[in-house]
Amino acid sequence: MKGDLSIFIADEEIGIVDAMKMIDKNSKGILYITREGKLAGSLTDGDIRRYIIKGGDISSPARLAMNSNTKFVTDEDRSKAISLMNKFTIYSVPVVDNDKRIIGIIFSEIHQSLGFRSDALKNTSVIIMAGGKGTRLYPYTKILPKPLIPIGDVPILERIINRFAGFGAQDFILTLNYKKEIIKSYFNEFPHDYNITYVEEETPLGTAGSIRLIKKQFDSPVIITNCDILINADYEKILKNHIGSGNVMTIVSSLKSITIPYGVLHSSGGGSIYSIEEKPKQSFLINTGMYVLDPKFIGIIPENVPYDMPSLAQQLISMGSKVGMYPISENSFLDMGEFEEMKKMEERINKEEHM
Numbered sequence: 001m002k003g004d005l006s007i008f009i010a011d012e013e014i015g016i017v018d019a020m021k022m023i024d025k026n027s028k029g030i031l032y033i034t035r036e037g038k039l040a041g042s043l044t045d046g047d048i049r050r051y052i053i054k055g056g057d058i059s060s061p062a063r064l065a066m067n068s069n070t071k072f073v074t075d076e077d078r079s080k081a082i083s084l085m086n087k088f089t090i091y092s093v094p095v096v097d098n099d100k101r102i103i104g105i106i107f108s109e110i111h112q113s114l115g116f117r118s119d120a121l122k123n124t125s126v127i128i129m130a131g132g133k134g135t136r137l138y139p140y141t142k143i144l145p146k147p148l149i150p151i152g153d154v155p156i157l158e159r160i161i162n163r164f165a166g167f168g169a170q171d172f173i174l175t176l177n178y179k180k181e182i183i184k185s186y187f188n189e190f191p192h193d194y195n196i197t198y199v200e201e202e203t204p205l206g207t208a209g210s211i212r213l214i215k216k217q218f219d220s221p222v223i224i225t226n227c228d229i230l231i232n233a234d235y236e237k238i239l240k241n242h243i244g245s246g247n248v249m250t251i252v253s254s255l256k257s258i259t260i261p262y263g264v265l266h267s268s269g270g271g272s273i274y275s276i277e278e279k280p281k282q283s284f285l286i287n288t289g290m291y292v293l294d295p296k297f298i299g300i301i302p303e304n305v306p307y308d309m310p311s312l313a314q315q316l317i318s319m320g321s322k323v324g325m326y327p328i329s330e331n332s333f334l335d336m337g338e339f340e341e342m343k344k345m346e347e348r349i350n351k352e353e354h355m
Helices: 016-026 045-053 075-088 156-165 180-188 206-213 235-245 295-300 309-318 339-353
Strands: 009-011 030-035 038-044 092-096 102-107 125-129 171-176 195-200 222-226 229-231 249-259 263-267 273-278 281-293 323-328 333-335
Touching (some): 009 016, 016 030, 016 045, 016 249, 030 102, 038 045, 045 323, 125 156, 125 206, 156 229, 180 195, 222 229, 222 235, 229 281, 235 249, 235 323, 249 309, 281 309, 281 323, 281 333, 295 309, 309 323
Parallel strands (some): 009 030, 125 171, 125 222, 249 323
Antiparallel strands (some): 030 038, 092 102, 249 281, 263 273
């Protein structure tokens, strides 16, 4: 393509947070990094993820996370682009001039972003914690349980299951409490090609406490997720990362940028102000509410007492076990826990479905 290349190109000093946002926006999964206007490297969400997992700071410049060995072609060698992409399993190649300035980008016709189907989770159980009252969404949840609140015309819980099923998941375990009969009735009313097992709490046990009620014995890592989030990521890569990293628990984390709606005062001794920062933006990696857990650690969850997943993670850390994270971009995480977030989720889903 020779159109607007600016959405695919950034200077090496761009911050990683802003680079992630550009990658989200261009929908091609890559950003080409330049130094003094010349090609210096490339940056994918995978490059950023590996950098963060190794302890890199998200406030760092993109050059610290980029791949410096980027493949490219000259204008005269455009015909070699497809064979180059096939050889190195990449989905785009920049076209550069004699000064190594980017004058075009060639994308593979088979380029895919997210949403492809596979059978990677065929033997993986998915536990969905669907027992909460959803008090932040009252009065909707006075009538419907939170898992059945529709996003568009499909309940959030069904959307979650469909995404996992798209990666081959067949075994779903729902932990239920509030309005549990309505949830069971909903899924009993239509045919589906996956299996659902219901585990019912008598009293609220929190996001981890209810897992202890499951009688099934697992022989491979399980995926655990809240029922009010959608993760738009490659679940196969998440599972492989967990297994390959040696983590006993992997927390799927998301970039979250927050703007402080005030002028922030920076002061020195004696109360003297040396600068005023107007509405600064801060970025963090937050817990999305999706986890991969080695099943042997389910047994350390206390029985019949409220207990949540962050407490389990902290307990594992205190034991010296390895708890890691799998970072995703801000646009890959949708949360409907509150009214404003639910509205944003619905707008995003509607936009995706009509593209």
